[in-house]
Amino acid sequence: MPSTDATACPHCGWPDRGEPFRVLSRHTTATGHTEWTRCGCGSLQVRVADGCGTRVVSRSGPAARSGAASR
Template sequence: MTSTTGTVCPHCGWPDGAEPYQVVSRHGTAAGSTVWTRCACGSLQVRSVDARGMRVVSRSRPSATPAGRAANSPCR
């Protein structure tokens, strides 16, 4: 799925233009950088950052377990 700044996560509504919920990794590229992030719903996102700004270029489905919560946690 491709999206641009100003849109929201289709799974939970977290704004794409907001600070990422969690930065997983950051890699420099010839044009700028690629940032792998995790949304509040657990969806893994690939963000491209260059002179034109930031845009989400790929996004997964949410994880079965919300980010930051152990799989065997009693709080679900």
């Protein structure tokens, strides 16, 4: 997954701080926590929350639509 400094999803343009995104898991770290989330478009994102705020540090492309691979 490529690292990113963007403030919006490059796949759908939705702001990183905006909803909807779904938290898949949250893990405590020495400086805060790490969240694995999924954007509304299906992009998997890694968010880090620490003393500098919350930011997306890595993301994948949108999830493939079901049925598209079987055609």
